[in-house]
Amino acid sequence: xxxxxxxxxxxxxxxxxxxxxxxxLLLAPVWNGKVxxxxxxxxxxxxxxxxxIPYKSPKEAFMPQTENLMTFLEGDVLESEYDKxxxxxxxxxxxxxxxxxxxxxxxxxxxxDPFFMRRFESSVLIAxxxxxxxxxxxxxxxxxxxxxxxFSDIMLHEDEGGSGYTVTCLSDKGRGLLSGxxxxxxxxxxxxxxxxxxxxxKKLELDKxxxxxxxxxxxxxxxxxxxxxxxxxxxFICPSCHCFDxxxxxxxxxxKRYRCWDSCMYPxxxxxxxxxxxxxxxxxxxxxxxxxxxxxxNKIFGYTxxxxxxxxxxxxxxxxxxxxxxxxxMEVLP
Amino acid sequence: MSFDAQRGKIKEICKxxxxxxxxxxxxxxxxxxxxxxxxxxxxxxxxxxxALCWDQRCVANLCTYAYDKRDKKTGxxxxxxxxxxxxxxxxxxxxxxxxxxxxxxxxxxxxxxxxEKLPWCAECSVxxxxxxxxxxxxxxxxxxxxxxxxxxxxxxxxxxKFQKEIGKCILCYSxxxxxxxxxxxxCFMDRGVPNWQPAEPGQSAKMMxxxxxAAHLAGRCVECGACERVCASGVDVRYLIRxxxxxxxxxxxxxxxxxTEADPVMASYDANDREIGFLGGDDHE
Numbered sequence: 310x311x312x313x314x315x316x317x318x319x320x321x322x323x324x325x326x327x328x329x330x331x332x333x334l335l336l337a338p339v340w341n342g343k344v345x346x347x348x349x350x351x352x353x354x355x356x357x358x359x360x361x362i363p364y365k366s367p368k369e370a371f372m373p374q375t376e377n378l379m380t381f382l383e384g385d386v387l388e389s390e391y392d393k394x395x396x397x398x399x400x401x402x403x404x405x406x407x408x409x410x411x412x413x414x415x416x417x418x419x420x421x422d423p424f425f426m427r428r429f430e431s432s433v434l435i436a437x438x439x440x441x442x443x444x445x446x447x448x449x450x451x452x453x454x455x456x457x458x459x460f461s462d463i464m465l466h467e468d469e470g471g472s473g474y475t476v477t478c479l480s481d482k483g484r485g486l487l488s489g490x491x492x493x494x495x496x497x498x499x500x501x502x503x504x505x506x507x508x509x510x511k512k513l514e515l516d517k518x519x520x521x522x523x524x525x526x527x528x529x530x531x532x533x534x535x536x537x538x539x540x541x542x543x544x545f546i547c548p549s550c551h552c553f554d555x556x557x558x559x560x561x562x563x564x565k566r567y568r569c570w571d572s573c574m575y576p577x578x579x580x581x582x583x584x585x586x587x588x589x590x591x592x593x594x595x596x597x598x599x600x601x602x603x604x605x606x607n608k609i610f611g612y613t614x615x616x617x618x619x620x621x622x623x624x625x626x627x628x629x630x631x632x633x634x635x636x637x638x639m640e641v642l643p
Numbered sequence: 644m645s646f647d648a649q650r651g652k653i654k655e656i657c658k659x660x661x662x663x664x665x666x667x668x669x670x671x672x673x674x675x676x677x678x679x680x681x682x683x684x685x686x687x688x689x690x691x692x693x694a695l696c697w698d699q700r701c702v703a704n705l706c707t708y709a710y711d712k713r714d715k716k717t718g719x720x721x722x723x724x725x726x727x728x729x730x731x732x733x734x735x736x737x738x739x740x741x742x743x744x745x746x747x748x749x750x751x752x753x754x755x756x757x758x759e760k761l762p763w764c765a766e767c768s769v770x771x772x773x774x775x776x777x778x779x780x781x782x783x784x785x786x787x788x789x790x791x792x793x794x795x796x797x798x799x800x801x802x803x804k805f806q807k808e809i810g811k812c813i814l815c816y817s818x819x820x821x822x823x824x825x826x827x828x829x830c831f832m833d834r835g836v837p838n839w840q841p842a843e844p845g846q847s848a849k850m851m852x853x854x855x856x857a858a859h860l861a862g863r864c865v866e867c868g869a870c871e872r873v874c875a876s877g878v879d880v881r882y883l884i885r886x887x888x889x890x891x892x893x894x895x896x897x898x899x900x901x902x903t904e905a906d907p908v909m910a911s912y913d914a915n916d917r918e919i920g921f922l923g924g925d926d927h928e
Contacts, residue, residue, distance in 0.1 A: 627682065
């Protein structure tokens with residue numbers, strides 16, 4: 310037994326402590342009715358550790374669906390306060406890779422998003438490597454290792470005997486959390502790096518030097534999107550989608566400003582005050598979603614905002630498949 | 644067995660429709676989903692009809708696609724619930740009867756990836772299409788039994804459970820998009836003026852949405868289960884609407900999607916109506 314080993318028993322003890330801690334929000338996969346969901350856990354017994362992928366990503370730990378940013382009160386602007394620590398347990402390596410994209414978009418460059426940063430800096434992401442792919446998964450095609458991501462703070466991966474996990478710490482936040490428990494004092498985290506996917510798998514990506522106009526008619530987008538219902542669920546459950554909108558809500562003497570998730574799949578997303586909508590139909594909206602993920606973010610930040618978690622494919626009511634669409638673009642590209 | 648026999652006939656009919664030019668497009672089911680689910684498929688050429696599927700995994704309701712293509716002549720491979728959706732569109736003047744060719748298919752109910760019958764299919768009593776241009780029969784099916792809706796069960800009056808159910812909702816509106824009764828060009832939830840979304844966009848917004856949608860679907864729901872099928876969050880979306888549907892049937896003896904000529908019950912006025920739905924009262928028993 311190596312010193313980087315943590316038994317299932319010890320892990321459960323730690324999770325129980327985290328769930329009970331008042332200043333820590335523990336977010337983990339739990340069965341919520343019929344679906345596996347990421348929820349705030351108070352009963353650690355309910356946490357599910359498996360290859361099943363929660364239908365929704367853990368991005369809400371860093372960017373909640375609705376977040377009060379500030380309050381305008383009698384001429385003053387009061388910034389909202391945040392003093393919680395969050396531990397996200399049971400994320401997948403693809404979720405950690407998606408967080409890398411969120412981090413780049415919201416903090417690289419000229420402006421830093423302070424509301425994202427304060428959550429990011431006070432949170433620890435504990436990812437568990439997958440043993441097997443699920444239907445719809447395509448992380449290998451996206452060039453990721455399904456057992457490892459170095460953007461997580463702590464990486465667990467199941468020991469061959471099945472009695473516990475090998476621990477790898479990848480950040481000071483992770484080391485700090487692990488050293489805070491008596492049970493884990495002796496554990497020396499293993500050194501690991503991501504493995505490149507097996508040869509023979511063609512990487513799913515678009516060359517960032519392509520002009521987007523070249524892709525506007527390269528495939529029949531109308532045919533590709535004819536069954537899409539335009540609901541936008543794919544964007545809400547996606548770990549790397551991050552578009553948002555502001556909403557000011559006026560009360561009697563105060564106004565609160567909220568940030569809410571928005572979705573490029575909604576008609577209102579690009580609706581102008583004049584009534585003109587540059588993305589008038591599902592065809593333009595879905596094309597934007599694909600090109601934003603695979604081309605625009607790649608041009609600006611050097612990442613593709615799709616980590617192959619397959620959530621949008623598994624949950625799509627109509628059977629849309631982003632992988633097939635990108636493949637069809639790659640096929641016709643010179 | 645019966646699925647196989649029906650499949651051949653569906654392909655034959657669709658091919659013929661496209662060859663003769665009776666319709667521009669046929670909407671049916673094809674392979675391509677995850678876990679063996681069939682996905683909607685639109686065929687414009689006769690040879691494309693070879694790809695059509697028909698088995699117990701044809702879960703989607705196709706009538707919303709017929710509505711999207713309402714300006715053209717469209718054939719639809721329609722289960723009884725899909726037919727009822729189309730009938731509802733026609734009754735509400737949203738679709739011309741001449742523009743839709745209904746290939747009505749007898750349906751014993753669809754199943755999930757685990758082979759279990761879907762809950763709304765298990766409850767369904769309408770196994771044969773009420774309206775059709777051509778019918779693909781399944782002689783093994785029992786005769787159409789009572790059209791009376793099953794007693795709505797479960798959550799009547801339980802506010803805590805209602806809160807818990809909608810607490811799972813992420814307001815992605817996929818139930819609205821999949822619903823054949825939700826065809827408003829701009830949904831009340833998307834309107835800025837007046838703003839129907841309550842102050843804080845959280846649980847109260849979810850209540851507004853689910854209650855608002857249920858009220859709008861009273862007497863219009865065709866019980867296809869699409870709203871619950873598409874819900875990634877696993878919300879029991881149907882129960883509120885099932886209750887409204889049962890109420891309308893008790894009050895007015897009306898169930899949507901059987902008669903293209905019937906006046907939509909909530910859109911017709913009768914001076915003698917006691918309007919219990921609005922005014923309350925317990926004398927409607």
